Amino acid sequence: MDSSKPTEAVKNAVKTASGKIADALTPDVPGAPGSAPPPVEEPTTPHDPLPPKPEQGAPQTRTPTGAETGAPTIANGQQGAYLTTANGARLRDTDHSLKAGPRGPVLLQDHHLREKITHFDHERIPERVVHARGAGAHGVFTAYGTAEEVTRAGFLKKGRETEVFVRFSTVLGSRGSADTVRDTRGFATKFYTDEGTFDLVGNNMPVFFIQDAIKFPDIIHAGKPHPDREIPQAQSAHDTFWDFVSLHTEAQHHTIWNMSDRGIPRSYRTMEGFGVHTFRLVNEAGETVLAKFHWKPKLGVHSLTWEEAQLLGGMDPDFHRRDLYDAIEAGAYPEWELGIQVFPDTPEETFAGIDLLDPTKIVPEELAEVQPIGKLVLNRTPTNFFAETEQVAFHLGHLPPGIDVTNDPLLQGRLFSYVDTQLTRLGGPNFTQIPINRPHAAVNDMLRDGFHQHAVHAGVAPYRPNSLDGGNPFPAGDAEHAFVDVPVTVAQAPKVRANPASFDDHYSQVRLFWLSMSPVEKEHIIRAYAFELGKCYHQAIKERQLQSLANIDPVLCEQVATGLGLPAPQPTTPLVDVTPSPALSQVGREWPSDGRVVGIVVDPDGDLDGVDEVRRAVFDAGMVPLLIAPHGGMVGDLPVQRTFATGRSVEFDAVLLAGAPAPAPDALPARDAKAGSPAPATVDPRVLLLVEECWRHAKAIGAWGAGVTVLEQAGVAGTPGVVAAGSGAEVLTAVQQLMAAHRVWERFRYLSVRFS
Ligand code: HEM
Numbered sequence: 007m008d009s010s011k012p013t014e015a016v017k018n019a020v021k022t023a024s025g026k027i028a029d030a031l032t033p034d035v036p037g038a039p040g041s042a043p044p045p046v047e048e049p050t051t052p053h054d055p056l057p058p059k060p061e062q063g064a065p066q067t068r069t070p071t072g073a074e075t076g077a078p079t080i081a082n083g084q085q086g087a088y089l090t091t092a093n094g095a096r097l098r099d100t101d102h103s104l105k106a107g108p109r110g111p112v113l114l115q116d117h118h119l120r121e122k123i124t125h126f127d128h129e130r131i132p133e134r135v136v137h138a139r140g141a142g143a144h145g146v147f148t149a150y151g152t153a154e155e156v157t158r159a160g161f162l163k164k165g166r167e168t169e170v171f172v173r174f175s176t177v178l179g180s181r182g183s184a185d186t187v188r189d190t191r192g193f194a195t196k197f198y199t200d201e202g203t204f205d206l207v208g209n210n211m212p213v214f215f216i217q218d219a220i221k222f223p224d225i226i227h228a229g230k231p232h233p234d235r236e237i238p239q240a241q242s243a244h245d246t247f248w249d250f251v252s253l254h255t256e257a258q259h260h261t262i263w264n265m266s267d268r269g270i271p272r273s274y275r276t277m278e279g280f281g282v283h284t285f286r287l288v289n290e291a292g293e294t295v296l297a298k299f300h301w302k303p304k305l306g307v308h309s310l311t312w313e314e315a316q317l318l319g320g321m322d323p324d325f326h327r328r329d330l331y332d333a334i335e336a337g338a339y340p341e342w343e344l345g346i347q348v349f350p351d352t353p354e355e356t357f358a359g360i361d362l363l364d365p366t367k368i369v370p371e372e373l374a375e376v377q378p379i380g381k382l383v384l385n386r387t388p389t390n391f392f393a394e395t396e397q398v399a400f401h402l403g404h405l406p407p408g409i410d411v412t413n414d415p416l417l418q419g420r421l422f423s424y425v426d427t428q429l430t431r432l433g434g435p436n437f438t439q440i441p442i443n444r445p446h447a448a449v450n451d452m453l454r455d456g457f458h459q460h461a462v463h464a465g466v467a468p469y470r471p472n473s474l475d476g477g478n479p480f481p482a483g484d485a486e487h488a489f490v491d492v493p494v495t496v497a498q499a500p501k502v503r504a505n506p507a508s509f510d511d512h513y514s515q516v517r518l519f520w521l522s523m524s525p526v527e528k529e530h531i532i533r534a535y536a537f538e539l540g541k542c543y544h545q546a547i548k549e550r551q552l553q554s555l556a557n558i559d560p561v562l563c564e565q566v567a568t569g570l571g572l573p574a575p576q577p578t579t580p581l582v583d584v585t586p587s588p589a590l591s592q593v594g595r596e597w598p599s600d601g602r603v604v605g606i607v608v609d610p611d612g613d614l615d616g617v618d619e620v621r622r623a624v625f626d627a628g629m630v631p632l633l634i635a636p637h638g639g640m641v642g643d644l645p646v647q648r649t650f651a652t653g654r655s656v657e658f659d660a661v662l663l664a665g666a667p668a669p670a671p672d673a674l675p676a677r678d679a680k681a682g683s684p685a686p687a688t689v690d691p692r693v694l695l696l697v698e699e700c701w702r703h704a705k706a707i708g709a710w711g712a713g714v715t716v717l718e719q720a721g722v723a724g725t726p727g728v729v730a731a732g733s734g735a736e737v738l739t740a741v742q743q744l745m746a747a748h749r750v751w752e753r754f755r756y757l758s759v760r761f762s
Contacts, residue, residue: 063386179240219419338601609665
C-alpha cells in the first residue's frame with residue numbers, strides 16, 4: 007500500500023529532449039498503462055524504476071515465515087537504474103548476441119544470452135486445472151463483531167481489519183479464454199489473519215454440480231472441451247456436458263443456476279459469493295453452530311444479456327478483469343458484506359428438513375436470514391499479474407481457530423485436492439513462501455527443505471518433542487489461540503460407498519429456483535437451455551435433458567422442447583409443492599450506480615460545453631464517463647476515449663447523446679447499415695447501431711439538443727427508459743434513476759403475460 011504517484015524528479019527524468027511530456031491526450035479515465043505518461047522519444051537518462059500506479063498494491067513484504075520486514079512493497083520488484091543480469095552484474099548491451107565477428111556464429115560463452123533465453127523458455131507454469139482464467143485484487147475486510155457469539159475467530163472481532171486478496175475466475179476456460187462466457191464464477195478470498203490464513207474458496211452460485219468429490223474429475227472432463235478436437239472452449243454448450251448433467255441428475259440444480267442470468271454476470275463487482283458448503287463454527291466457550299457463508303455485493307446482483315455476453319467475447323474478452331481494475335482505479339472500490347446463515351449444530355445436521363451436508367441444496371434466506379458480519383473493500387489492483395494472481399494458492403484447509411469443516415463429502419475431497427494440484431502447478435511444496443501466499447502470522451512449522459526453499463531455518467531439531475532446540479516449537483492451547491478440531495461424534499456406521507437417502511432429492515430445489523424467477527429471468531433461462539441443447543449433436547442427450555426439465559416444471563420443459571423441435575415429455579417424478587424464495591431473483595430492487603460506465607456520444611459541432619458539464623457530473627456521481635466521438639484525440643478541449651469505430655454499446659451501462667453526428671469520414675454506410683441500422687444519411691450509422699443495441703439490451707438512453715433527433719432516427723423516441731430533456735444535467739439525473747434498477751425491465755413487459 008506504499009505506492010505513490012510519480013515524483014516530479016521521476017517525471018523530469020522521463021522528459022524528452024524537447025522537454026515535452028506527451029500527456030495531453032492521456033485520458034483522465036482508468037486504464038492507461040504506466041504510472042507516468044511516456045515521452046515520444048526514447049528516454050536515455052538513467053533513473054530508478056518508476057513507482058507502480060497509485061491504485062496498485064502488492065503483497066506485504068514479509069519473510070517466508072511471516073515476519074514483517076518493514077520494507078516498502080516496491081522492494082518486491084526490481085531495483086536500481088541499470089540493466090543487470092539475474093545476479094546483479096550491470097550490462098552494456100542486451101540487443102546483440104556475443105558473436106565471433108559481426109557476421110560470425112554466436113558464442114556459447116554468452117552467459118547473458120543463455121540466461122535471458124533460458125529464463126524466458128521457462129516463464130510459463132501449468133495453468134490451473136480448473137478456474138484457469140481469473141483476475142485478482144487486494145483489499146481490506148473489516149469485522150462488525152456480530153459473529154463473536156458464534157466463533158472465536160479473531161479476525162471477526164468488532165472493528166478488526168484484515169488484509170485480503172480476492173481472485174475471481176471462470177471454471178471451464180483456459181487462461182486466455184473470454185471473461186463473459188456462460189459459466190460459474192469462482193470467488194476465492196484469502197484473509198491474512200493474525201491467527202493464520204483463512205481461505206474462503208467459494209463460487210457465485212450457492213450449490214455445486216455433484217455431491218461427492220470423487221465425481222469432480224468426471225464433471226470437469228465433461229465440461230472441458232472434447233478431448234479429440236479440443237472444442238468448444240469455455241462453453242457448456244456441448245454434448246459431453248449435457249450428457250453428464252442429464253445422467254447425474256443431482257447436477258440439475260447447479261445447471262439451472264448456470265442457465266440463469268447468474269451464469270453471465272455483468273461484473274465481478276455485481277456477483278454474490280457463496281462458501282457453498284456448511285461449515286462448523288466454534289466460540290470461546292466451545293459451543294458450536296453450523297453456518298453457510300454469503301458475500302452480498304453493495305451494487306446488487308446484475309447480469310449481462312446473452313447478446314451482450316457474446317458480443318463482448320469478441321469486442322473485449324477481458325471485460326470482467328478490465329471492469330474490476332478500472333473500477334478500483336476510478337476509486338469506485340468494489341464492496342461486499344460477508345454474511346452467515348446460522349443453524350443449530352444438531353446430530354442430524356439438517357435445517358427445516360434440508361440436509362446441510364448436501365452441497366446441491368440451499369437454505370432459502372427467507373428460512374434463515376443472512377446476518378452481516380463484516381465488510382470487504384477491494385482497493386488495490388495487483389502490481390504484477392503473474393506474481394500475485396497466477397501464483398496465489400487457495401486451500402480449504404487454511405482455517406483459523408473458530409472455523410472448522412463438516413463432513414460434506416464434496417468439502418472433504420476438496421481438502422485433499424488443492425494442495426495436491428498446487429504441488430505441480432507451483433513446482434514443489436514451498437508455495438506458501440511465495441510473497442502473495444505468505445501468512446501474516448508467525449510461522450513455526452517443522453516442514454523443511456524441498457524445491458524453492460526461501461526460509462533459512464535455524465536450529466537442529468525440526469521434530470517434537472526435542473531437547474536440542476530447547477523444546478521449540480511448543481504446542482499451543484486455547485489461551486494461545488490454537489486451531490480447534492471440533493470433537494464431533496462420528497456415528498457408528500458400516501464403511502460404504504454410498505450417500506445418505508436425503509441426497510436423492512434432485513428436483514425440489516431446482517423447481518424452487520425456477521418458481522422464484524421473474525418472467526424476464528424465466529425467459530432467459532428458457533433461451534439458455536434451448537441454445538445450449540441446440541448446440542448438442544445427439545438427440546438422445548437432448549431428450550434425456552428434457553426429461554429432467556419435465557421433472558422441474560412443465561412450462562420450462564415445453565418452451566425448451568419447442569425450441570429444440572422435440573416433444574415435451576411428462577414428468578417421471580411428482581412435481582413438488584415448493585414456496586418460492588424472492589431473494590433468488592435479481593429483479594425488482596434498486597442499487598447504487600457506483601463505477602457504472604456511461605458512454606457520451608459527442609458531435610464536434612454540437613454542445614461541447616454541455617458535454618464537459620455532464621462528463622464532470624458523471625465523475626462526481628462516482629461513475630465513469632467515456633466520450634465517443636467521430637475521431638480519436640481531442641474534440642475541442644475534451645479527450646476522446648472511444649471512436650465510433652472502436653466503441654460498442656456493450657461497454658456501456660447507459661448512453662447519452664449530446665448531438666447528432668453526421669457520418670464520419672471512416673463510416674461505410676452500406677456495410678454499417680447491414681450491421682443493423684437503416685442508416686439515414688444524416689447520422690453516423692454506428693451511432694444508430696449503438697442506440698439500437700442499447701435499447702435492445704434494455705439500457706437507459708438519454709439525449710438533449712440535437713441528440714433527440716438520433717432517438718427519432720433510431721425509432722426509440724418516447725419508449726420506456728428513453729429520456730429526452732432540455733439539458734445534459736436533467737438527462738443525467740433521469741438516466742441515473744433508471745440505472746438504479748440495472749435495466750429498463752419495462753421493455754420486457756409482454757413476458758409477464760406469457761408466464762402468468
Ligand atoms: C463447492 C464446490 C467448489 C467450489 C466452490 C470451488 C471453487 C474453486 C475456486 C474458486 C477455485 C479457484 C481458486 C483460485 O482462484 O485460485 C477452484 C480451483 C480449484 N478447485 Fe475447486 N471448487 C469446488 C469444488 C471442487 C472439488 C470437488 C474439487 C476436487 C475434488 C476442486 C478442485 C479444484 C482445483 C484442483 C482447483 C485449482 C486450484 C489451483 O490450481 O490452485 N474443486 N475451486
